[in-house]
Amino acid sequence: MPDTEPMIDLRNVTKRFGAFTAVDDITLQIQAGEFLTLLGPSGCGKTTLLRMLSGFETPDVGSIHIAGEEVTHLAPYRRNVNQVFQSYALFPHLSVRENIGFGLRMQKVSDVESRRRVAEVIDLVALGGFEDRMPHQLSGGQRQRVALARAIVPRPAVLLLDEPLSALDAKLRHQMQIELKRLQKHLGMTFVFVTHDQEEALTMSDRIAVFNQGRLEQLGTATDIYHQPRTAFVADFIGEANLLEAELLSRDGATGLIRLDGGLEVRVPLSAWPLDEPRAILSVRPEKVCISSAPVEGAQNSFEATITEEIFQGAIDHLVVRTDAGTVFNAVVANESAMMQAFHEGDRVWCGLHYDDVVIVRASPKPAGVAKP
Amino acid sequence: MQTLPGVNPENPHARRPGLAGWLLLAPMIVWLLLFVVAPMAILLVYSFCSRDDLGRVVFSFTWSNYARVFDPIYLQVLGRSVLYAAITTAICLAAGFPAGWFIARQRAAVRNRLLLLVMIPFWTSFLIRTYAWITILKSEGLLNATLLAARAIPAPLEMLYTPAAVMVGLVYAYLPFMILPVYGSAEKLDNALVDAAHDLGAGPVRAFSEVIIPLTWPGITAGVLLVFVPAIGMFAITDLMGGAKVAMIGNVIQNQFTKARNWPFGAALGIVFTLLFVLTYLALQWRGRRART
Numbered sequence: 213m214p215d216t217e218p219m220i221d222l223r224n225v226t227k228r229f230g231a232f233t234a235v236d237d238i239t240l241q242i243q244a245g246e247f248l249t250l251l252g253p254s255g256c257g258k259t260t261l262l263r264m265l266s267g268f269e270t271p272d273v274g275s276i277h278i279a280g281e282e283v284t285h286l287a288p289y290r291r292n293v294n295q296v297f298q299s300y301a302l303f304p305h306l307s308v309r310e311n312i313g314f315g316l317r318m319q320k321v322s323d324v325e326s327r328r329r330v331a332e333v334i335d336l337v338a339l340g341g342f343e344d345r346m347p348h349q350l351s352g353g354q355r356q357r358v359a360l361a362r363a364i365v366p367r368p369a370v371l372l373l374d375e376p377l378s379a380l381d382a383k384l385r386h387q388m389q390i391e392l393k394r395l396q397k398h399l400g401m402t403f404v405f406v407t408h409d410q411e412e413a414l415t416m417s418d419r420i421a422v423f424n425q426g427r428l429e430q431l432g433t434a435t436d437i438y439h440q441p442r443t444a445f446v447a448d449f450i451g452e453a454n455l456l457e458a459e460l461l462s463r464d465g466a467t468g469l470i471r472l473d474g475g476l477e478v479r480v481p482l483s484a485w486p487l488d489e490p491r492a493i494l495s496v497r498p499e500k501v502c503i504s505s506a507p508v509e510g511a512q513n514s515f516e517a518t519i520t521e522e523i524f525q526g527a528i529d530h531l532v533v534r535t536d537a538g539t540v541f542n543a544v545v546a547n548e549s550a551m552m553q554a555f556h557e558g559d560r561v562w563c564g565l566h567y568d569d570v571v572i573v574r575a576s577p578k579p580a581g582v583a584k585p
Numbered sequence: 586m587q588t589l590p591g592v593n594p595e596n597p598h599a600r601r602p603g604l605a606g607w608l609l610l611a612p613m614i615v616w617l618l619l620f621v622v623a624p625m626a627i628l629l630v631y632s633f634c635s636r637d638d639l640g641r642v643v644f645s646f647t648w649s650n651y652a653r654v655f656d657p658i659y660l661q662v663l664g665r666s667v668l669y670a671a672i673t674t675a676i677c678l679a680a681g682f683p684a685g686w687f688i689a690r691q692r693a694a695v696r697n698r699l700l701l702l703v704m705i706p707f708w709t710s711f712l713i714r715t716y717a718w719i720t721i722l723k724s725e726g727l728l729n730a731t732l733l734a735a736r737a738i739p740a741p742l743e744m745l746y747t748p749a750a751v752m753v754g755l756v757y758a759y760l761p762f763m764i765l766p767v768y769g770s771a772e773k774l775d776n777a778l779v780d781a782a783h784d785l786g787a788g789p790v791r792a793f794s795e796v797i798i799p800l801t802w803p804g805i806t807a808g809v810l811l812v813f814v815p816a817i818g819m820f821a822i823t824d825l826m827g828g829a830k831v832a833m834i835g836n837v838i839q840n841q842f843t844k845a846r847n848w849p850f851g852a853a854l855g856i857v858f859t860l861l862f863v864l865t866y867l868a869l870q871w872r873g874r875r876a877r878t
Contacts, residue, residue: 268780288783289792295784301777305799314795318786366785 217280219244219370219402220265225274227260234260235271236426242370247396247403249413252423253449258406261423262372265404266295279369289318294363295372298379300355302347308358309334309343315366333365336395353384360392364399371396373405377412389415410450414438422446442484443574447495454501454541458494458572460485467567470494474539478513478565484572493573500569501543503531505553508564515563517541522557531555533563625859631852640846650853659837659854666834667861669748670816673755677763677812678805680756685767685804686797689774700768703761715754715825722750722826746828754822762811770804806869814862834858 218241227235235257242248250258263269264276267288276284283291294315302311309330316326334340337357347355356376363371373392377385393416396403407413413420414434422429422437422445430437430446441447444455458470461477468482472494486492508514520540521532524547531543541563545555555561602610632650635643653659688699706714721727724741732738744750778800782792798805820835827833834854841851 266780266784268783287788288780289786289788293784295781297777297781299775299777301775301781303778303781303796303800314782314787315785318791362785 216244218242218277219246219279220404221275221277222261223275223277225261225264225271225276227257227264227269227271233426235264237274238426238428239274240421240428240431242402242404244402245400247393247405247416247418249405249407249417249420250423251407251410251413251420251449252429253408256423257426258408258423259374262295262374262404262406265370266293266372267291292368293370293372294366294368295374296359296363296376298374298376300347300359300376300379302355302358302362304347306347307343308339308345308347308350311347311358312361312365314362319366329365333361336364336398337361352380353388356380356388360395364395364401368401370402370404373403375407376405378407378409385412392416414450420450422449424449439571441495441571441573444493444495447493447571447573452498452542452544453495454498455573456494456496456539457491459491460489472539474535474537476515476535476537476539478570479567480570480572481567482572486572486574493575495571495573496541496565496569498530498542498544500566501533501541502564502566503533503543503545503555504562504564507562510566511564512567513565517561517563519555519557519559519561522555529555533561535563628852628855631849632856634849634852636847636849640848642848650850651857653850654853654857659834662832662837663834663857665831666817669751669755669833670813672752673759673816674763674809674813676752676756677760678809681760681763681808682767682801682805685764685769685808686771686801688764689768689771690776696772700765703764706761711758712821712825715758715822718750718754718757718826719745722753745826746830748827748831751823751827751831754826755816755819758819758822759812759816762815763808766804766807766811767801768804769807770801774800809869810866813865817861818858 220240220242222238222240225235225238226233238257238261250261252258260269264271265278267283267286267290270285274284275282278291278293303314306314312333313326313330316329321329334343337360339354339357339361342350342354347358350358356379359376377388377392380388389412392403392405396416405413405416414437417434419431419433420437421431424443424445430442432440437446437450441450441453447453448455456472456474458472458480460482461469461471463482466481466483467479468485469477469479471477478494480494502508502511503519515535515537517533517535519531520534523530527547529545529547531545532540533543534540543563547554630644631642633646633648635645635647635649637643684703688696688703691699719726722744723729724743724745726745728744729738729741733741774797778796779792782796787795817833818835818838820833820839823831823833823836838851838854838858841847841854845851
């Protein structure tokens with residue numbers, strides 16, 4: 213952790229709407245120059261949290277500091293943050309140039325300076341030649357760039373992005389993800405990005421804050437969150453996971469023998485096992501379930517199984533395997549070269565699980581999908 | 586970008602009307618020809634005619650009716666009408682814009698109830714509502730009785746048959762015509778645009794003048810036209826609530842066609858009056874275009 217002051221410091225922030233608690237006691241520090249993503253399903257509180265950073269909502273409890281200044285109750289137009297709105301919210305009566313220059317005009321930046329900075333940022337987001345167009349004459353991707361340019365040209369301390377890519381088609385979205393990340397690095401600006409798209413979060417973020425029902429479930433880097441989820445919710449929401457209810461049968465130092473849903477017994481490391489709990493949830497990513505025609509070498513757990521379903525997905529094959537003990541796993545195997553072994557529905561195979569690939573997670577308040585088929 | 590022939594790239598949903606379109610429009614076109622274009626044409630012809638001693642229209646070309654319009658007496662009446670209408674419009678705008686804006690920002694259920702309240706007066710005849718005002722404002726009326734009972738005034742105030750009474754009547758009659766179009770524009774305005782203005786550093790005043798006003802301009806224009814134009818020509822309210830004391834151009838025109846039996850002069854006044862409307866409309870259009878660019 214750098215010992216500099218965080219750019220954003222949220223302390224015990226709570227926001228209620230009537231009886232509904234939208235944001236529940238969030239404490240979170242965001243470093244200067246960081247790309248932080250607030251990730252969660254709709255209604256998890258991520259957008260409300262963003263609106264408290266921009267000033268459109270005021271917390272009921274807690275405090276918010278931005279760049280060392282307390283802004284908890286400060287009006288949006290007095291904050292040194294700008295937002296890219298989900299709907300872009302471009303002013304329909306102003307041209308691209310006037311939209312982008314709006315913030316500078318409000319700050320009473322001189323005309324000369326303003327013209328220079330607007331031209332600079334138009335160049336940066338590759339909108340040259342579109343300066344005099346009106347918003348309704350632009351494509352979705354171009355509008356998105358105008359919204360972005362308009363928000364960065366006043367040089368805010370923090371840029372807030374509220375699902376800015378959700379209206380774009382898949383291809384354009386991928387392209388914009390990379391461009392956004394590049395832009396953020398180039399500007400060295402702190403980005404707080406809200407999305408419900410886990411893939412988007414993994415692609416762009418320095419750190420991801422996963423929200424569920426107003427609470428912060430886990431905060432960490434993309435690899436942390438993916439490989440070491442702490443709760444069933446996080447394991448299920450980020451990527452695919454086999455989530456199986458597990459019962460602890462016996463301990464043996466750092467490892468233990470557990471029985472999974474369906475009856476399969478496996479040996480796993482116990483470092484994450486909740487203290488004094490007989491039951492927990494085991495999470496294993498489908499691509500970590502090793503499928504082989506012979507007993508898997510190097511895997512601490514190896515067991516015989518039958519492939520009950522095969523779904524072809526191009527580069528990969530999605531398999532459903534049922535172990536002889538009756539436990540069902542989803543597995544993913546690469547459709548490799550013709551030289552390699554191929555697996556098909558009905559094949560008898562060996563399944564291997566490595567110690568380091570299984571993660572013990574806590575059950576979440578509302579488990580989103582324990583033991584999906 | 587590839588566009589289909591006949592499609593306007595600025596608005597791909599706009600299409601040229603086909604035969605079916607013209608057929609659907611036909612009743613309205615016939616209506617407009619019969620009841621707008623034809624009467625206007627007759628009025629235009631009459632305005633260049635003269636009258637005989639019995640008040641019959643004599644078809645002989647003359648500019649004298651128009652010359653008479655610019656007689657100081659009538660110019661003064663016209664000026665007063667425009668002034669009253671302008672004040673009415675200003676008061677309606679000041680009261681109607683916040684009301685329309687407020688209604689548009691409510692939840693759908695509340696919004697519909699408030700709109701209903703705005704429209705309820707239309708269920709009663711306009712004349713009856715004006716008489717209701719008379720019973721409120723007259724010297725032995727409701728307002729005076731209340732004020733006397735509260736000992737706020739020593740003697741009944743002369744409120745009816747004053748310019749103020751005319752103003753009250755005009756504002757009362759035309760306020761809904763300001764609220765409704767403003768509501769229509771405000772309701773379409775995305776809240777995120779106001780948020781965006783605040784986010785970019787615009788305080789309440791700048792957000793209002795830079796974003797809200799330009800984007801509700803069509804509603805404001807419609808409201809101003811719907812209030813200002815008929816308010817100039819209003820004669821019923823000025824007759825009933827102003828007595829004979831506050832003559833407006835509407836009263837003068839009405840008199841020419843009735844008591845004075847001078848249709849050609851009435852027609853000339855009507856034509857000048859219509860030109861005034863057209864000029865107002867063009868001025869608002871021009872102002873709107875400037876606001877948008």
